[in-house]
Amino acid sequence: MNKKGTCTPEEARRLYVESEEDYTFDTLAEATSFAPSTLKKWSGKDPNGRWKDQRDAYRTRMVQKTTEKVIEQKSTRLAQDIVEAQKTHIHAYNVYAEIATEYGEYKLDKLKELKSKRLEASDEEEKQEIESRIEKFSSVSLDYWSKVQDRSLKGKERLLGMPFHINPNAAIAEVEKLDYVVVEKNYLAELQEAVEGEA
Numbered sequence: 001m002n003k004k005g006t007c008t009p010e011e012a013r014r015l016y017v018e019s020e021e022d023y024t025f026d027t028l029a030e031a032t033s034f035a036p037s038t039l040k041k042w043s044g045k046d047p048n049g050r051w052k053d054q055r056d057a058y059r060t061r062m063v064q065k066t067t068e069k070v071i072e073q074k075s076t077r078l079a080q081d082i083v084e085a086q087k088t089h090i091h092a093y094n095v096y097a098e099i100a101t102e103y104g105e106y107k108l109d110k111l112k113e114l115k116s117k118r119l120e121a122s123d124e125e126e127k128q129e130i131e132s133r134i135e136k137f138s139s140v141s142l143d144y145w146s147k148v149q150d151r152s153l154k155g156k157e158r159l160l161g162m163p164f165h166i167n168p169n170a171a172i173a174e175v176e177k178l179d180y181v182v183v184e185k186n187y188l189a190e191l192q193e194a195v196e197g198e199a
Contacts, residue, residue, distance in 0.1 A: 007032040009042060016043075017055045086159045093159075097152035100145040111137060 007015070012032045016023050016039070025036040025043075032039075043051040111134065118130040172182045183191075 007034070009034070012039060013042065013046065013051060013054075016051045017058050089159055090156055093152040093155045097149050100148040100152070103145045104142070107137065107142065 012028060012034055015031065016028050021027075023031070025039045028034075028039055029036040039051075046054070048054055049057075114130055114134050118127055118134070121127040121130055175182055
C-alpha cells in the first residue's frame with residue numbers, strides 16, 4: 001500500500017475496490033492524499049460504475065473463483081477416490097473369478113481322474129463305486145461358481161462402463177438402421193468372384 005500523499009487516483013480506486021478492508025470514503029481519504037468529496041466524485045463519474053458496485057462485483061468474482069477452485073480440487077480428489085475404489089473392486093472381481101476358475105479346473109481334473117479310473121477298474125464293484133463318486137459331483141456347486149464368474153465379469157463391465165461381450169444380432173440391427181446390409185464374409189468374396197468372372 002502506498003503511503004499517504006503518494007497514491008494515484010487509480011491506486012485509490014483499486015484500494016477501495018480490491019482491498020479486503022471495507023473502506024469508506026472517509027477511511028480511504030485517511031489512507032490516501034485525496035479528500036472524501038473528491039473520492040466520491042471520482043466514484044460517481046467512473047465509466048465502469050460506482051466504486052461500491054465495482055467492489056461488490058469484484059468480491060463476487062473472487063468468491064466464484066475460490067468456489068470453482070475448491071470444487072475443482074474436491075472433484076479431482078473425488079475422481080481419484082473413485083478410481084481407487086474401482087481398482088479395488090476390479091481386483092476383488094478378478095480374485096473371485098480366479099477362485100471360480102481354479103475350482104472349476106480342480107473339479108474338471110478330479111472328474112477326468114475318476115473317469116480314467118473307471119476305465120481301468122477291473123471288477124464291477126469298483127466301477128460302481130467310481131460311478132457313485134462321479135454322480136456326487138454337484139451341479140449346484142458348479143452352477144454357483146459359474147455365477148460367481150458371471151457376476152465378476154458383469155461387475156467389471158459396470159465399473160468400466162463397457163461390455164466385455166458383443167451381441168452380434170444387436171450390432172447388425174444397429175448397422176441396418178443406417179440402411180446398410182450386413183453379409184457374411186464368405187458370401188461377399190463369392191459375390192466378388194462371380195462379378196469378376198462375368199467381366
